[in-house]
Amino acid sequence: MQLRKFRIKLGKINHIFISHLHGDHIFGLFGLISSFSLLGRKSNLHIYGPDMLEELILDHLKYFQGDLSFHIAFHKIQTRRSALIFQDSKTEVYTIPLKHRIPTCGFLVKEKSGTRNIKKEVIEKYNLSIREIVSIKEGADYTASDGQVIPNYELTLPAFRPRSYAYCSDTAYHEEIIDYIKNVDLMYHETTFLNEDLNLATETTHSTSRQAAELAMKAGVGKLLIGHFSSRYKHLEVFEQEARAVFEESYAVNDGDVFTVEQQRES
């Protein structure tokens, strides 16, 4: 229902990352898988999650007549150490070990380092062949017809700085994750409780708003996104206030909110 509400194209979803097997983090999967099949999906769906997720889903599917229209590829992940669990030409996804009542991990999504980009005007100016363009992209200088050598840095623009996003839910305050989230552009971190309920947070292995902000500050992240607020609170704006007192760039978020990290070239 949330995907439909925010007009997210189901066909664009090919990889699903599940942090842990608590209901509020997986019950939506059944409806989503069912919708994919009703819509006649053909391409593989990759699901990454802790031990038992595959069994849980397969056990469930056996009660429904008819096969799915597509194949599900399950990828079992370890939640105790960080590992590269997905990559394509542009992106890598790593697990982030979290501290919760049951095996749980977050996910770090990183762009791969790009190469320098050739300037468009250079191609025209020297009437470059494909072979020359490839060579320059790989770092070569260019020798013009008059014998002048133009150094690579004049022919190209710096690569784009790889952007990164860390998703950390659900977890107690856990400084060990700073190594993994250092300097990410965006970090989502759960803040189930306010600091006045620190004891509840500790008991239930969740975090307070202030704790998430402290972690964000220590890790030097760009922006902190907070959510997963307990329904015991009526006034959610206090979460943002509490976090901002520690880390100014804190934002309380709702399903469907969009935060864009602009592309910037390395200097």
Place this chain on the structure above:
Amino acid sequence: MQLRKFRIKLGKINHIFISHLHGDHIFGLFGLISSFSLLGRKSNLHIYGPDMLEELILDHLKYFQGDLSFHIAFHKIQTRRSALIFQDSKTEVYTIPLKHRIPTCGFLVKEKSGTRNIKKEVIEKYNLSIREIVSIKEGADYTASDGQVIPNYELTLPAFRPRSYAYCSDTAYHEEIIDYIKNVDLMYHETTFLNEDLNLATETTHSTSRQAAELAMKAGVGKLLIGHFSSRYKHLEVFEQEARAVFEESYAVNDGDVFTVEQQRES
């Protein structure tokens, strides 16, 4: 999420009736059961549904640590014949056999016939004892101190007419159900398709808006509520128009809509 959105008190839900084991009719159960347990529910939850529903839910629950805070009483129902599956002092619930790809039944919720109600002014006028009141409620006449006999119908008001609601989803057009839904005050009937897609409705054992309206007319129901519209249609107002051309008292409904059937005394 829908229950929360419409501010329905979870604690008031004690009996859940499941028509059939298709995802759009049961996936919400897991989150609801989980929420009940998180909220510390103690009282029994009764779930009525076709064969395999109990196994499906128990299979699912075994993946979650910790026991539920409450007991689930499963009531397996036959979908091929109508049966009384629930009653308390005021209400009865019967199954309505429907025609769908898998075993499916609707539900008829009926108030029990009430007794005539004693008029308040009569109690004062004759200074009636509890025993006399009970006796009059049971149909007795009253002999006043002067020997005059006041007939029961002068002492009492007619009973309230029992109200009734039939829920019919999912189903192909199925005239056999008219026996069960005759003269109900409200009938919800699925209308997945418009009449222009009658062939699709037949193929998938669903109904068109016109079919639901014809059934409502033949059964003499009070109001027809229609829903379960296929996502293939952009303009949902056509469903209501198509139904009203056959049966004026047709209403396209959304989650959370409320239709009240007023209490009326028998004449």
